[in-house]
Amino acid sequence: MDTSSLSDLSPLQSRKRSAILDGAKAVFLREGFSLATMDDVAAAAGVGKQTVYRHFKSKEALFVGLVSAMCTQEGALLAGAVGERSEGAPEGELRELGWLLARSLITPDLLRLYRAVVAEAERLPELGRVFYENGAKVVRAIAAQILRKRFDESTAALRAATFVQLVLGDAYLELSIGYTVPDVEARFALQIDEAIAAALR
Structure with a gap:
């Protein structure tokens, strides 16, 4: 089929x-x-x-299909939630996106998915492409759409990439390798504040 x-x-x-x-x-x-x-x-x-x-x-095709489906679902949820506040100020929308992203990606299922993708991406290049196209790229596009309220398209795209990286920061890296992060909400609160400041400066 x-x-x-x-x-x-x-x-x-x-x-x-x-x-x-x-x-x-x-x-x-x-x-x-x-x-x-x-x-x-x-x-x-x-x-x-x-x-x-x-x-x-094949098992490989099934895993790629699963990654695509999970990333697409998460991207749609993020886009829908942020879209409900599309008339708001960029700072509020970015804060909403930052928290939605952080809380989504640190769920046990999505942490396991990320680890599995990293473990297999070198052997299955299509896996990395699907993960990026349906995951990271979508999140950056949502952030860029918010930032275009204040900046031109190329600047918004650059700042969106920075925003996403700063939102996740060290806390996400530590969680993704199984390290226990004390006061994880406080860590993400600081990272989200820094991400917003960098994106809107």
């Missing part, structure tokens, strides 16, 4: 694909890519292994 055109899937096929991705999420985030098997995914999804292979030709 060609899953590149999801609009061509029947309702039943769409439901099965969603079930497969849900099963893949449970298995990959629990076991990591190397230990996960298509049998495990099929069992978690409640479908036969051949059904999994009809939608995704």
Whole structure:
């Protein structure tokens, strides 16, 4: 089956694909890519292994599909939440985006996803591309849209990239490698303040 055109899937096929991705999420985030098997995914999804292979030709393709789906979902949630405040001042919108981003990316599922992507990206270049295109690039675009209220397009894009890096800062790095961060909310509050100041200076 060609899953590149999801609009061509029947309702039943769409439901099965969603079930497969849900099963893949449970298995990959629990076991990591190397230990996960298509049998495990099929069992978690409640479908036969051949059904999994009809939608995704390999374990690698399934993992890339999962990463794409999870990043797309998070990006849509961020865009929707920030869009509700699109009439506000840039500082308020950036603060909202900063907190949404930080709280989203430090959830156990997304920390595990990030670790799995980093572990496999060298071997699976498509994985890194999908993660960037559907994740980091989308978040930067949201920040740039806010900053275009005050700056030209190229300046807004540059400051958006800086903003995202400063929001995540050392606290995210430490969490992503399994280090315990005391007072994580206070750390992110400081980083978000610094990110806003740098973006709007």
